[in-house]
Amino acid sequence: MSHPSPGFSLRSKPPSPTRGEGETRAPVTTTFTTPLPIDAVLDELAQTLASDNAAVLVASPGAGKTTRVPLALRDAPWVKGGKIIVLEPRRIAARAAAERMAQTLGEKVGERVGYRVRFGSKISRKTQIEVVTEGIFTRQILDDPELTGVAAVLFDEFHERSLDADLGLALARDAQTGLREDLRILVMSATLDGARVAKLLGNAPVIESEGRAYPVETRYLGRKADAPIERQMADAIASALRSENGSVLAFLPGASEIRRTQTFLAERISDPAIEIVPLFGALDAAVQDRAIAPAPKGTRKVVLATSIAETSLTIEGVRIVVDCGLARVPRYEPDIGLTRLETVRASRAAVDQRRGRAGRTEPGVCYRLWDEPQTASFEAFTRPEILSADLSSLVLDLAHWGVADPATLAFLDPPPAVALKEATALLRELGALDAAGRITPEGKRLRALALPPRLARMIVDAAGQGAGEAAARIAAVLTERGLGGDSVDLDARLENFARDRSPRAQGARQLAQRWVTQVKESPSPAEPPAAQDARHPLPAGRGEGREALSTGEILALAFPDRVARHRGKGSFTLANGRGAQVDPASRLAREPYLAVAELTGTAANGRILLAAPITQGEIERIFAAQIETADEVSFDRSAMALRARRRKRLHAITLSEQNLPVTPSADTATVFADALAASGFDRLPWSKALKQWRDRVMFLRATAPDEWPDLSDAALAANRSEWLEPMLTDKTALSDISAGDLSDAVMALLPWDKRARLEREAPTHFTAPTGTALPIDYEAEEGPKISVRLQELFGLNVHPAIAQGRLPLVVELLSPAHRPVQVTCDLPGFWRGSYAGVRADLRGRYPRHPWPDDPAAAAPTRRAKPRGT
Numbered sequence: 001m002s003h004p005s006p007g008f009s010l011r012s013k014p015p016s017p018t019r020g021e022g023e024t025r026a027p028v029t030t031t032f033t034t035p036l037p038i039d040a041v042l043d044e045l046a047q048t049l050a051s052d053n054a055a056v057l058v059a060s061p062g063a064g065k066t067t068r069v070p071l072a073l074r075d076a077p078w079v080k081g082g083k084i085i086v087l088e089p090r091r092i093a094a095r096a097a098a099e100r101m102a103q104t105l106g107e108k109v110g111e112r113v114g115y116r117v118r119f120g121s122k123i124s125r126k127t128q129i130e131v132v133t134e135g136i137f138t139r140q141i142l143d144d145p146e147l148t149g150v151a152a153v154l155f156d157e158f159h160e161r162s163l164d165a166d167l168g169l170a171l172a173r174d175a176q177t178g179l180r181e182d183l184r185i186l187v188m189s190a191t192l193d194g195a196r197v198a199k200l201l202g203n204a205p206v207i208e209s210e211g212r213a214y215p216v217e218t219r220y221l222g223r224k225a226d227a228p229i230e231r232q233m234a235d236a237i238a239s240a241l242r243s244e245n246g247s248v249l250a251f252l253p254g255a256s257e258i259r260r261t262q263t264f265l266a267e268r269i270s271d272p273a274i275e276i277v278p279l280f281g282a283l284d285a286a287v288q289d290r291a292i293a294p295a296p297k298g299t300r301k302v303v304l305a306t307s308i309a310e311t312s313l314t315i316e317g318v319r320i321v322v323d324c325g326l327a328r329v330p331r332y333e334p335d336i337g338l339t340r341l342e343t344v345r346a347s348r349a350a351v352d353q354r355r356g357r358a359g360r361t362e363p364g365v366c367y368r369l370w371d372e373p374q375t376a377s378f379e380a381f382t383r384p385e386i387l388s389a390d391l392s393s394l395v396l397d398l399a400h401w402g403v404a405d406p407a408t409l410a411f412l413d414p415p416p417a418v419a420l421k422e423a424t425a426l427l428r429e430l431g432a433l434d435a436a437g438r439i440t441p442e443g444k445r446l447r448a449l450a451l452p453p454r455l456a457r458m459i460v461d462a463a464g465q466g467a468g469e470a471a472a473r474i475a476a477v478l479t480e481r482g483l484g485g486d487s488v489d490l491d492a493r494l495e496n497f498a499r500d501r502s503p504r505a506q507g508a509r510q511l512a513q514r515w516v517t518q519v520k521e522s523p524s525p526a527e528p529p530a531a532q533d534a535r536h537p538l539p540a541g542r543g544e545g546r547e548a549l550s551t552g553e554i555l556a557l558a559f560p561d562r563v564a565r566h567r568g569k570g571s572f573t574l575a576n577g578r579g580a581q582v583d584p585a586s587r588l589a590r591e592p593y594l595a596v597a598e599l600t601g602t603a604a605n606g607r608i609l610l611a612a613p614i615t616q617g618e619i620e621r622i623f624a625a626q627i628e629t630a631d632e633v634s635f636d637r638s639a640m641a642l643r644a645r646r647r648k649r650l651h652a653i654t655l656s657e658q659n660l661p662v663t664p665s666a667d668t669a670t671v672f673a674d675a676l677a678a679s680g681f682d683r684l685p686w687s688k689a690l691k692q693w694r695d696r697v698m699f700l701r702a703t704a705p706d707e708w709p710d711l712s713d714a715a716l717a718a719n720r721s722e723w724l725e726p727m728l729t730d731k732t733a734l735s736d737i738s739a740g741d742l743s744d745a746v747m748a749l750l751p752w753d754k755r756a757r758l759e760r761e762a763p764t765h766f767t768a769p770t771g772t773a774l775p776i777d778y779e780a781e782e783g784p785k786i787s788v789r790l791q792e793l794f795g796l797n798v799h800p801a802i803a804q805g806r807l808p809l810v811v812e813l814l815s816p817a818h819r820p821v822q823v824t825c826d827l828p829g830f831w832r833g834s835y836a837g838v839r840a841d842l843r844g845r846y847p848r849h850p851w852p853d854d855p856a857a858a859a860p861t862r863r864a865k866p867r868g869t
Contacts, residue, residue, distance in 0.1 A: 032068065032071075032104065036063065036064030036068055037059075037060070037062070037063040037064060037209055037210055038059055038063040038064040038065050038068045038069065038209050039064070039068065040209065041057075041059075041207050041208075041209045042068065042069070042072040044207055045057060045069065045072070045073075045186075045207055046072060046073060046076055048205050048207060049073065049076065049078065049152070049184050049186065050076065050077065050078060052204060052205055053176060053181060053182065053183060053184055053185065054173075054176070054184070054185045054186070054187075054201040054202060054204035055184075055185075055186050055187075055201075055204050055205050055206070055207060056186075056187045056188075056189075056192075056194045056197050056198045056201065056204055056205070056206045056207070057069065057186060057187070057188045057189075057206075057207050057208075057209065058188075058189060058190075058192055058194045058206065058207070058208045058209070059188065059189075059190060059208070059209040059210075060190055060209065060210055060356075061190045061311070061353060061356040061357075061360070062314075062356065062359070062360045063190075063209045063210065065156070065188050065209070066086075066088075066093075066097050066100075066156050066157075066188075067097055067100045067101050067104065069154065069186070069188065070084050070086050070101060070113075070129045070131075070154060071101055071104060071105070071129070073152060074112075074128050074129055078151065078182070078184065079128075079151040079152070080151060081151075082149055082150055082151030082152075083127070083128060083129070083130055083149055083150050083151060084128065084129045084130070084150075084151060084152045084154065085130050085132060085137060085140075085147075085150055085152070085153045085154065086129060086130070086131045086132070086154045086156055087132060087133070087134050087137050087153070087154065087155050087156055087165065087168060088131055088132070088133060088134070088156055088157065089133070089134060089156075089157050089160045089162055089165065089311070090133065090281065090308055091117040091118065091133055091281075091285070092279075092281075092285070092288045092289075092292070092308060092313065093156075093157070093308075093311070093313060094115045094116075094117050094131045094132060094133050095109075095115055095117065095131075095285065095289075096292060096313055097115075097131050097156075098113050098114060098115035098122070098129075098131040101113040101129060101131075109122045110122035110123060110124050110127070111124060111126050111127070112126055112127060112128045112129065113127065113128070113129045113131070114127040114129070114130055114131070115130065115131040115132065116130060116131075116132045116133075116136050117132065117133050117136065118133065118135070118136070118507075118511070119503075119504060119507030119508060119510075119511065120285070120503075120507060133164075134162055134164035134165045134168055135164045135450075137153070137164075137168050138164050138167055138168050138171070138397065139450055141168065141171045141172060141175065142171070142397055142400055142401065142447075145171070145175050145179070145401070146175070146179060146180060147172075147175060147180060147183060150183065151182075151183070151184060152183070152184035152185070152186060153168075153172050153183065153184070153185050153186070154186045154188060155168070155169055155185070155186070155187045155188060156188050156189075157188070157189060157190070157311045158187045158188065158189045158192060158197070159189040159190060159191045159192040159311075159349065159381070159382070160311065160382065161381075161382065161383075161384035161385060161386070161412075161413075162385050163385040163386050163389050163391075163393075163394060166384065166385070166386050166411055166412060166413070167386075167394055167397065169185070169187065169200075169410070169412075170409040170410050170411050171401060171409070172185055173185065173200070173201065173409075173410045174401075174409055174410070177202075185201060185204075187201070190311065190353065191349040191352065191353065191381070194206040194208070196412060197412065200410050200412055201410075214359035214360070214361070214362055214363045214364065215359065215363045215364075216321075216355055216356065216358045216359040216363070216364045216365065216366050217363075217364075217365045217366070218355060218365075218366045218368060219365060219366070219367050219368070220368050220370065220371055220372045221236055221367055221368065221369050221370075222369070222370065222371050223324075223325075223369045223370055223371075228260070229252075229257065229324055229326070229369070230252075230257055230260040230261040230263075230264055231264050232324075232369055233250060233252065233257075233261050233264075233322060233324055233369065234261050234264035234265045234267075234268055235268075236322050236367050236369060237250055237261075237265060237302060237322050238265065238268040238269060240320050240322060240365070240367055241269070241274065241300070241302070241320075244319070244320050244365055245319070246300065246317060246318065246319035246320055246362075246364070247295050247300050247301040247302065247303070247315070247317040247318045247319070247320065248300075248301070248302045248303065248318065248320040248321075248322060249303045249305060249309060249315060249318045249320070249321050249322075249354075249357050249358070250302065250303065250304050250305065250321070250322040250323075250324075251305060251306070251307065251309070251310075251321070251322070251323045251324060251346075251354050252304060252305070252306060252324055252326070253306065253324070253326040253327055253328040253343045254280070254306060254328045254341070254343070255278070255280045255282060255306070255481075255482065255486075256486075257324075258278045258280060258304045258305075258306070259278070261304055262276055262278060262304055265302065265304075269302075273298060273299045273300060274299070274300045274301075274302060275295065275299060275300070275301050275302070276301075276302045276304065277290060277291045277301060277302070277303055277304070278291065278303075278304050278305075279291035279292070279303050279304065279305035279306070279308060279309055280305065280306045280308055280482075281306070281308055281481060281482075282480070282481040282482025282483070283482070284502050284503060284504045285503065285504065286503065291303050291305070291315075292309075292313055292314075292315050293316075294315075294316035294317055295316075295317050300317075301315075301317065301318075303315060303318070306327075306328070307327050307328075307346070307350065309357065310350055310353045310354055310357075311353055314360050314361075315357070315360075316361065317361070318357060318358065318360065318361075318364070319358055319359075319361070319362050319363070319364035319365070320358060320364060320365055320366075320367070321354055321355060321357050321358040321364065321365075321366040321367070322366075322367045322369075323346075323351060323354045323355070323366065323367070323368050323369065324369045325345060325346055325351060325368060325369060325370045325378075326343055326344070326345060326346060327343070327344060327345070327346040327350065327382075328341050328342070328343050328344075329341070329342055329344055329382075329383070329385075329388070330342075330385070330388065330389060331388045332388055332389050332390045332391075332419060341600055342600075345377075345378050345379070346378065346382075347378055347379045347380060347381050347382045347383075348375065348378045348379065348380050348381075349380065349381045349382060350382055351368070351375070351378065354366070355368075384412070384413050386411065386413055386415055387413055387415075387416060389419070390419070390423065390452070391415055391416075391419045391420055391422075391423040392423040392426050392427055392452065392453045392454070393452055393453060394406075394415065394423070395420060395423040395424055395427055395433075396427055396432055396433075396439065396443060396446070396447050396453055397447065399427075399432075399433055399437065399438060399439035399443065400439050400443075400444065400447050404436070404437040404438070406420065424437060426453065426454075427443065427453060430442075430443075430446065430453055430454070430457045431443070431457075432446050432447075432453055432457075442460075445460065445519075445522050446460065448518060448522065449515050449518060449519070451475055451479065451515070452479070454558040454559065455474075455475040455478060455479065455558050457557065457558065458471050458474070458475065458554060458555070458557040458558035459471040459472055459475055459515055459516070459519055460519055461557045462549060462554050462557060463516065463519045463520065465549060466548070466549075467548060467549040467553075467554055468515075468516045468519055468520070469512070469513070469516050470548070470549065470551070470554055471554045471557070472512035472513070472515045472516045473494060473497065473498075473509070473512050474490070474494065474551065474554055474555060475512065475515065476497070476508040476509070476511060476512045477490070477493050477494060477497055477508075478597055478598075478610075480504070480508055483497055483500075483504070483505065483508055484496040484497035484500070488582060488583055488586050488588060488608060488609060488610055488611065489586060489587065489588055489611070489612070490551055490555065490597060490610055490611060490612040491551050491612055491613075493610070494551065497509075550612070550613070550614065550615075550618060551595075551612040551613075552593075552594070552595040552612040552613050552614030552615075552618065553595075553614060553618045553621075553622060555595040555596075555597055555611075555612050555614075556595040556614055556618075556619070556622055556623075557622070558597075559595065559596060559597060560575065560622075560623065560626070561574065561575050561576040561651070562574050562575065562576065562595065562596040562597070562599075563575045563593065563594075563595055563596075563614065563619055563623075563650060563653065564580065564593065564594045564595075564596050564608075564611070564653070565592065565593055565653040565654065565655075566590075566591060566592050566593065566594075567579075569584070569589075570582050570583070570584040570586075570589035572594060572596075572608070573652060573653050574596065574652065574653070575650050575651040575652055575653050576651065576652060577651070577652040578599075578604075578606060579604050579605055579606065580596065580599050580601070580605070580606035580607065580608050581605065581606070581607055581608065582594070582607075582608040582611065588608070588611055588613065591613040592615075592616065593613065593614050593615065593616060593619060594608070594611040594612065594613060594614060595611060595612050595613075595614045596608055596610070596611040597609075597610040597611060597612075598610040598611075616655055616656070619650060619655060620648075620655065623650055626650060626651070627648060627649065627650050627655065628648070628649050628650075629646065629647070629648045629649075630646075630647055630649070631644065631645070631646050631647075631660060632644070632645055632646075632647050633662060633667070633668050633671050634671065635671060635672065635674075635675030637675070637679060639733070640679075640683065640733060640734035640735075641732060641733035641734065641735075642662045642668055642671065642672055642732045642733065643659070643662065644659070644660040644661065644662040644663075645657045645658065645659055645660060646658050646660055662732045664728075664729060664730045664731060664732055665729065666725070666729055668728075668729075668732065669725045669726070669727075669728035669729045669731075670721075670725055672725075672728045672731065672732070673720045673721070673724040673725045673728055674720075676720075676724065676734075677716075677717040677720050677724075680713070681713055681716060681717070683734060684734075684737065684742050685737060685738065685739045685742055686739070686742065687739040687742075687743060689743075690739070690742065690743045690746060690747075691779075692764060692775075692778060693743075693746075693747065694711050694746065695778035695779050696758060696762035696764070696778050697709065697711050697750060697758065697762075698710075698711055698712070698778075699762055699778050699784060700758065700761060700762050700803070703803060703806070703807065707754075708754070709749050709750060711746070711749065716746075719749075722749070723745045723746060723748060723749055724745065726745070727741055727742070727744075727745040760804070761802060761803045761804055762776075762778070762784075762802060762803065763776065763802060764776060766786050766800050766802075766809060768788055768792040768793060768796075768860065769792065769793060769794070769795055769796050769860035770792045770860045770861065770862045772788070772792055772862060774786040774787070774788050776802070776809065780810060782810045782823070783807070783809075783810050784802060784807070784809050784810065785809060785810040785811075785812060786800065786809050786810075786811055786812065787812040787814055787820075788811065788812070788813065788814060789813075789814045789815070789816060789818065789862075790813045790814065790815070790821060790838070790855075791816070791849060791850060791860065791861050791862070792860050792861070792862055793811075793813075793827060793855075793860060794850070794852065794855045794856075794858040794859060794860040794861065795855075795856065795857065795858055795859055795860050796827060796856075796860070797827075797828055797831075797856050798827075798828070799811070799825065799826055799827040799828065800827070808825045808826075809825075810823060810825055811823065811824050811825070811827060813830070813838075815842055815845075815846065816842075816846045816849045816864070817846070821838055821842070822834065822838060828856065831855050831856045832856075835855055839851045846864075848864040848865050849864050849865070850865065
């Protein structure tokens, strides 16, 4: 059992009666006029929760669990006047569920049934059932771990496995086992491994209900890889409207695909009786409500939706589903600290949920834009968000709860260790956690804002410089998708947001103002200067008598690792080392520096989705404590010379640089040697004599590897500190290196005692019987080789050899005109054999040269016979 942070304790009260002790079992008393499949298990569920404080309800889509179960439980004896909290994964689902239950009771929302979501709530003193989004409940239990006045918490659509749902269940279970054993927890889902959740809840009972399953015919259309998915979806929808009756629900991965599909549909559908409406999370509530409302009599509706419409919502009149099989999900990358949206295949559970929407009210048909065999390759279930999300908010919430190790709580899937480590490091950098992982006073201040920690820190720091309101508006735009439009330019979105008079924008502005008020009213804990320096605060006094902070400055307070420098053609390098592009048509593509809020894609080549300009002066002002100035020496390959520069850097980006003279030293020699090794040693001034000397050593090494040094390029590169760096301590360019310098450095690798032996065993020349010194070619492919006129070897009965006679030389015999005649490694054999044929061929061509019958006994000669002899 864990304990929240100081101020309350889950063990501060005696435990309440366990598992309904002393309570009376009673059947459901609420009556419903329209029967639903869930009705068959409502009595069993009520009796189970009368004796057990936790249960799992697995009910198929369309069973009616969302709206029937809370109403059925509200009069149970164990409720004792307390509230029933119902968690929904989305605002639209929370509002729709509350509306449906209120209609069932013949009331308006806000009486016995109400809701609380971001930007709005309808509740009153009479409210018994409160439908909330999962994030709202997380805040509620963190602020009141006893859940005062709450009788039960119902987790609806738990199979979606959002981060807030997993955290909310873990906290509710922790509170239940330690303080509120009378608290009922009910986990409800359509596609869920009920046994796993039941085990998590102490082997809670599992109740199953069949759904209202009208038959749905599935038709597989396949998908063309070379055509836009939006065009194919529009074609499929138009075809379905021609061949089927009823309204259409089409699933697409995101808002951009919905808009493009809407455009394509407008080109294909001209019937005024067919209404095309979008449905995604960034829309105003009124637009969402219009999308899920029944189509007026005599009309049909095409609803283009994201996965928001998979569960909880029933859209009357829909009997056609068109599914592209894709979903857009957030993926957090701990190594670069970014969350990116990734378009992936939906899970089998998700596409089955989508298919089921066609059979909610009557038999239907589902069109799938893939081939039937591909379904087996889809993941079975949607990946839980806790396994691929930024965990900084979760870690801060757990620290507030008094938990340093998430393993002490009941998570269905434990948070990944790498993401936890990254989140903890970030929170320490933000001053929210101390070295032991405990929440600090500043951490409590940040958590109270109910924002991601980076954005909370941004508002707090900006408020200290008189820019709290601007920072709060930026946070509103960043946390409410679609607010202010979809421009990549954050300033443009803020301008649109300021002009927007929609209820959602007004609610966002009110929320932003509450954040500012909270910061102003919350005490600012004293913080050591070192901690401030580590966190990039603005210089004190900014905002008084000085210009206002720019959008880029404020944004950089939240994302210091995403300050970016232009590197040409709309391409930028971020302070974290990542590369990213911005739309070349955007004005941001020409800015020298950006502060980036959102980006997607790979670490090497991302795409900037939202950013604001920032000046170099602003960067230097904000990050004065983090900017490093260093003198650096590098190698210029084009000039083959060292260059020295004084660079001012913020992590991976260079803010400014100036050229300096290079002063040779041991350090510059290391840089120079590394560069030459990378460029290849063939650029060095090798003399012919040094090349031959190296070849001779390598020849002997081939015969006795343990006795001779390795002078190959690889070995020279590996040992460059022994021979090359000492030579370069007074040099800065390749042109400074002479052939003599190189010869001295390389030859020094051969010990003195081997040098005389080298001359004996691998001489530079072979002396012919005539006294001619013949150079030995140690680079020849066949082995060490000499080329000599045949007549100079007359009288030689032993084949020429080196290495104390162990290795015969390759002898290339030449004609008197120095043309190759034959190659041999057996000169005595040549005299006895093929010499006769060579003599016959050449003696007529070269009559002035001797061609004796017995060359082995003849005198060698370098000269031709005198004319006339």
